[in-house]
Structure formats: C-alpha cells, structure tokens
Amino acid sequence: MWRPHISKVGAARTAFVVAVFAILELLCRLDIINRVTMIPPSEMVASLAAILASGRFNNDIFFTLYNIVAAAILATVLGFFIGAGLHAVPRLRQPLVPLLSAYYAVPTFVFYPLLIVAFGVGRSALIVMGALFGIVAMIVNTTLGLDHVPPAVERTGAILRLDRLRALVLVRLPAAAPHLVTGVKLAVAYSVIGIVAGEFILATAGIGKRIAFSYDNFDNRTMYGMLLLLLIGVMVVNGALSAWEKRLHRRFGQR
Amino acid sequence: MTSRRLDYVLLAAGFLALWQLLHWAVGPDVVSSPWATIARAAALLGTSTFWGHVNATLTAFALASVISIAGGIALGLWLGLFRFAGDVADPILGTLYSIPKITLYPIILLCFGLGISAKIAFGVIHGVFPIAIFTMNAVRNVAPVFRRTALVMQLSAVTTAATIMAPAALPEILAGIRVGVALTLLGTLIGELFAATSGIGFVLIRAMDTHAVVDILAITLLLFCFAAAVNSSLRLIERWARHGG
Numbered sequence: 001m002w003r004p005h006i007s008k009v010g011a012a013r014t015a016f017v018v019a020v021f022a023i024l025e026l027l028c029r030l031d032i033i034n035r036v037t038m039i040p041p042s043e044m045v046a047s048l049a050a051i052l053a054s055g056r057f058n059n060d061i062f063f064t065l066y067n068i069v070a071a072a073i074l075a076t077v078l079g080f081f082i083g084a085g086l087h088a089v090p091r092l093r094q095p096l097v098p099l100l101s102a103y104y105a106v107p108t109f110v111f112y113p114l115l116i117v118a119f120g121v122g123r124s125a126l127i128v129m130g131a132l133f134g135i136v137a138m139i140v141n142t143t144l145g146l147d148h149v150p151p152a153v154e155r156t157g158a159i160l161r162l163d164r165l166r167a168l169v170l171v172r173l174p175a176a177a178p179h180l181v182t183g184v185k186l187a188v189a190y191s192v193i194g195i196v197a198g199e200f201i202l203a204t205a206g207i208g209k210r211i212a213f214s215y216d217n218f219d220n221r222t223m224y225g226m227l228l229l230l231l232i233g234v235m236v237v238n239g240a241l242s243a244w245e246k247r248l249h250r251r252f253g254q255r
Numbered sequence: 256m257t258s259r260r261l262d263y264v265l266l267a268a269g270f271l272a273l274w275q276l277l278h279w280a281v282g283p284d285v286v287s288s289p290w291a292t293i294a295r296a297a298a299l300l301g302t303s304t305f306w307g308h309v310n311a312t313l314t315a316f317a318l319a320s321v322i323s324i325a326g327g328i329a330l331g332l333w334l335g336l337f338r339f340a341g342d343v344a345d346p347i348l349g350t351l352y353s354i355p356k357i358t359l360y361p362i363i364l365l366c367f368g369l370g371i372s373a374k375i376a377f378g379v380i381h382g383v384f385p386i387a388i389f390t391m392n393a394v395r396n397v398a399p400v401f402r403r404t405a406l407v408m409q410l411s412a413v414t415t416a417a418t419i420m421a422p423a424a425l426p427e428i429l430a431g432i433r434v435g436v437a438l439t440l441l442g443t444l445i446g447e448l449f450a451a452t453s454g455i456g457f458v459l460i461r462a463m464d465t466h467a468v469v470d471i472l473a474i475t476l477l478l479f480c481f482a483a484a485v486n487s488s489l490r491l492i493e494r495w496a497r498h499g500g
Contacts, residue, residue: 009342016343037365094259095266098483098490105437105482107444107456110471113463118285185353193355200357200449201463208358215361223361230358238353242346 039220047225057210057226064195064207067123071130071191076184078131079138083183086139087146103136104190109197116202126198126206133194137186145179146172178248185241192234287469295473305458312454315371316443319378323439324432327383331390331431332416335424341391348391352384356442360449367450374446374454381442382435389431393424426497433489440482 021041027033028040039047051057086093112129119125149172157171173180199208207230214222274289287295299305334341334348359380367373401423405415421428447456455474462470 009339012339012343013347017347038362091262092266095263098487099479101433101490102437102479102482102486105440105486106475106478107441107448107459108475110448110459110463110475113466114285114468114471117466118281189353189355193357196355197357197445200360211358211361215364227358227361231354234354235350238350239346242349 035220036218039224043221044224044228047221048228051222051225051229057207060205060207060210061229063123063205064199067126067130067195067206068188068192070123070127071134071195072184072188074127074131075134075187075191076138079135079183079187080142080180082135083139083142084146087143093143100136100140107197108133109194109201112198112201121202121204126195126203129198130191130194134187134189134191137190138183141179141183141186142176145176145183148179149175178245181241181245181248185238185245188237188241189234196230284466284468287472291469292472292476295469296477299470299473299477308454308458311371311451312443312447312456315374315446315454316378316440318371319375319382319439319443320436322375322379323382323386323435326379327386327431327435328390328428330383330387331428332394332420334387335391335394336412336416336420341395345391348384348388352388356380357445360445363446364450369450369452371451373450374443374456377446377450378439378443381445382439385438386428386431386435389434390424390428393427393431394420396427397423426493429489429493429496433486433493436489437482437486440485444478 024033024038025040025042028035028038086096109129111132112125115125115128119128153171153175154167157167162170195206196208199206200212203209207226211223211226211230214220214226271289274286278286278288283291334344356377360377363373363376363380367376397420401419402415405419410419443454444456444459447454448460451457455478459471459474462474
C-alpha cells in the first residue's frame with residue numbers, strides 16, 4: 001500500500017526536476033536566456049567536470065571545505081553549551097528571545113571587515129565569521145530541544161535514581177536529540193553562508209572568492225561550474241542531515 | 256512584571272558592559288565603544304540622507320514581504336491541500352530553503368541588473384520558501400474532522416480554503432510569516448550590499464570599504480533594533496491568533 005505511493009511520488013519528483021532543467025536548457029539553447037546571463041545546465045556540468053578533472057581549483061575547494069568544517073564544529077559545540085546554559089537560567093533567556101529571533105534578519109557578515117582587522121586576511125577571520133553566523137541557530141534549537149523533554153521521561157530518570165550527569169547523557173540529551181540535529185543542520189547551513197559571504201567580500205582563496213572573481217571577469221563557465229559545485233555540496237550535506245533528523249523525529253514521536 | 260522589567264534593564268546593562276570590555280580589549284579599529292556608537296546612530300537618524308536610504312530599503316523590503324507572503328501562502332495552501340503535490344514538493348522546498356541564496360547573487364544581478372528589482376528578488380527568494388513550508392505543514396496539520404465537515408457541507412475547494420483551512424491553520428502560517436519576513440529583510444539587505452546604489456545595505460558596504468567602524472556598528476545596531484521590533488510585533492499578532500482567534 002505504501003510502496004507504490006512512495007515510488008510514484010519519487011517518480012513525479014524526478015520528472016519535475018528533470019523537466020525544470022530541460023526547460024532551462026532549451027531556453028538557453030534557443031537564446032531566449034542569453035549566454036551572458038546563464039549558460040545551459042549541461043555546460044555547467046561540463047565546466048564542473050573539467051574543473052574537477054584539472055584540479056586547478058583544488059586549493060580553493062579544500063580551503064573552503066576546511067573553513068566550513070571548522071566553523072560548523074565551533075558553532076555547534078559553543079552553541080550547545082550556551083544554549084544549555086540559557087535553558088538553565090530562564091530569567092536571562094526570556095529577554096533574549098526577541099533578539100535571538102531577530103538575529104537572522106541582519107546580515108551579520110558586515111562585521112567581517114572588523115574581523116579582518118582583528119585576525120588578518122585568512123582562515124581565522126573566515127572561520128570566526130562562519131561560526132558567528134551559525135552559532136545562534138544552535139543556541140535556539142538547543143534551548144527548544146531541552147524544552148521538549150517530556151516530563152514523563154524526566155520522571156523516569158528520577159525513579160531510576162540517575163545522578164545529574166547520567167540523567168543528562170542518558171535521558172535528556174537523547175530526548176532532545178531531534179532538535180539538536182535540527183540545530184546542527186541549520187548551524188552548518190548558516191556557517192556556509194557566513195564563510196561564502198566572507199569569501200565574496202575579501203579572501204585569498206576559496207570557492208566564494210573564485211565565484212566572485214570569475215563574475216567580475218565575465219568568466220561565466222567557471223562561475224557556474226563553481227556555483228554548481230557549491231550547491232551540490234550543500235544539498236548533499238543538508239539532505240543527509242535532514243534524513244537523520246527525520247529518523248530521530250519519527251523515533252521520538254515528535255514533529 | 257517589575258522583576259521582568261528589571262531583567263531587561265540588567266540584560267541591557269550587562270550587554271553594554273561586555274561591549275565596553277570588548278572595545279577596551281581589541282581597540283577602536285575593531286570595535287567602537289558603545290557610547291560612540293549610540294551617539295553615531297543618533298546622529299545618523301538626524302540626517303535626511305540617511306532617511307532617504309531608510310526609505311529605499313523599506314520600500315524594497317515592504318514589496319518583497321508582500322510578494323513573499325502572498326506567494327508563499329498561495330503555494331503552501333495548494334501543496335497542503337493536495338497531498339500528492341505536497342509529497343512531491345516537500346524535499347524540493349526544503350532544499351530551496353536551505354541553499355545559501357547569497358551564492359546566487361551573480362545570477363540575480365545578471366537577471367535583474369542593479370536596482371530595486373534585484374533587491375526585491377533577493378528578498379523574495381529568501382522569504383517565500385519558509386512561508387510556503389510553514390503554510391503547507393499548517394494546512395496538513397489541520398484536524399481531519401474539519402476537512403470532513405467541509406466535505407459533508409459540500410464546500411468548493413476555494414470556500415474550503417478560505418473559510419475552513421485558513422482560519423484553522425492561521426497561527427502556524429503567522430509563525431511562518433514571522434520567520435519569512437525576517438529572512439526577507441536579510442535578503443533585501445544582502446541585495447543592497449551587492450547590487451544597489453541606495454539603501455541601508457549600500458550605506459553599510461560603503462562603510463565597509465572605507466573601514467568606518469563606528470558607522471558599521473551604529474547601522475547594525477539600528478538594524479537589530481528594527482528587526483527585533485518587527486519580530487516582537489509579529490509575535491504578538493501570532494499570540495493573539497493562537498489564543499483569541
């Protein structure tokens with residue numbers, strides 16, 4: 001009963017995505033979208049393949065990858081501890097709520113030039129930028145996750161006479177896990193935005209710098225190839241984290 | 256109530272103290288002092304050129320918000336009402352929501368050129384997907400008994416959407432609007448950073464180019480206040496819809 005529905009949905013989805021790309025390809029080939037604006041998707045793929053085969057941007061790719069991983073780890077770990085701390089002190093948390101939800105309305109990466117002065121042009125400024133942008137998502141979701149630990153689960157821990165540390169590791173964290181994974185997912189996504197934005201503005205290397213540089217030089221092939229690489233990378237990581245998140249939500253019976 | 260007000264005062268005082276310490280630690284080239292920044296923000300608010308830029312940003316932000324909200328709700332209602340279409344679109348929407356839209360700035364610039372349409376487009380691509388996702392989930396989570404009632408009363412699809420689904424799903428849709436409007440502001444400002452000749456984002460990028468630390472911090476402070484105010488008022492409307500509506 002379920003299977004055919006799922007495969008039908010999957011087929012329709014694939015058909016839809018293929019159709020979108022086919023239409024885009026056709027519009028580009030027929031010159032309705034001119035080449036200065038967009039190159040056909042097939043050429044983007046070819047350009048990306050050529051870039052990866054030649055290895056000429058490997059330095060940039062690994063530079064950005066390293067920065068994203070470092071920033072995401074920083075944002076996740078620090079965000080978790082700050083979130084747990086805030087959850088423990090509701091009087092501090094309450095007045096912070098509107099500020100935390102307004103955080104992502106402001107492009108925090110305007111602080112990037114200040115970070116450059118503090119850390120110099122290079123990795124550190126970019127990593128701090130990415131972590132700064134990602135950390136609030138983790139803070140918010142950690143507090144939400146700890147809010148959603150069912151009282152019955154907490155009481156079970158009390159009945160089993162778990163000490164505070166065990167109660168945290170064995171009971172509260174697993175119960176908060178679905179929100180924590182959501183936090184990690186968003187922290188990664190926002191770290192990417194912070195770092196790529198920083199690389200657009202000023203950097204010595206990186207995927208963002210490569211995209212901005214080729215845009216400035218009307219090198220559309222390189223630009224769309226690197227854009228495609230970045231988008232595919234983000235989609236793969238996000239897809240994996242979403243799948244994990246969905247599984248946890250199902251297991252814990254929360255939405 | 257008074258103790259809550261005291262919490263706010265204490266938080267603000269703590270925040271200012273931290274800011275001042277940071278200023279002393281890293282120097283005025285990185286972080287200007289809170290007093291200098293607040294004075295600068297006040298001075299900016301007193302000039303008519305600054306209000307011209309505020310006007311440009313608000314116009315783009317308002318238009319982008321209207322398009323995001325209308326488009327997001329229309330898309331979300333449709334995908335929520337038709338299970339199959341919703342299942343097909345769900346992960347696609349999630350992906351569109353999560354990709355770093357800032358990387359698309361060259362494409363938006365090439366399509367829309369410099370000016371207000373690029374800013375609006377940037378705002379909309381940031382805001383429309385979260386609103387569509389929240390709306391879709393809101394409609395799907397409407398109690399089945401409401402749907403069945405609509406069936407029994409033989410209401411048309413349009414009447415069902417307008418008189419049954421929309422009110423029942425309203426609180427969650429409003430939550431989506433709150434998230435979407437915040438991101439629309441972010442998108443509009445990003446658009447101005449990279450693609451404009453006027454607006455707050457443009458003033459910011461100019462301050463960044465000349466390394467005017469006080470200006471960067473003063474404008475960011477004003478933006479934070481504005482965003483927090485918008486967010487809080489939307490939160491109030493949402494609370495009213497949850498309990499009073």
